[in-house]
Amino acid sequence: MAKKSLINRNLKRQATVKKYANVRQSLLEILANSQASFEEKDEARKKLQNLPRNSSFTRLRNRCELTGRPRGYYRRFGLGRNKLRELAMSGQIPGMIKASW
Template identity: 55%
Template sequence: MAKTSAVEKNKRRAKLAARYEPKRSKLKATIKDKDVSPEERFEAALKLAELPRNSAKIRVRNRCELTGRPRGTYRKLKLSRNMLRELASSGQIPGMVKSSW
């Protein structure tokens, strides 16, 4: 099990990223738009820099839903490789069978 504080911190980051996503994407669009004046683009860049760092989507870590393990996590299933193997071996994941060749 991962430290509870690390898992909770990641949950807070995800919540913050979801809250600031519209504002952040609007500012980024303004910055990338070549039709907007350079002054407005610079202002948008300053406003983007003022937003909390943890509101960026990139700072959210993919973690296992069951154990909180940060590495070796399958995005589609939101499970770590260890839990995926355990659940597949016990028949908990539909359609997944142990391979043999």
């Protein structure tokens, strides 16, 4: 089980990303626009730099829903490798069977 503080920190980051998503997207569109003037781009760059660091999507970390484990995460299931294996072996994940050849 991951530390509660790390799990809560990631949840707080998720809320911050959601809060600033529209603002960040509009500023990035201005920077990507080739028709925008240098002054507009410079202003957008300054505003983007003034946003909180945790408002960036890249600072989020995928974590297991059950344990909070940050590594060995399967996006399709939202689980870490250990819990995915446990649930699959107990037959709680429909359609997943142990490989045999």
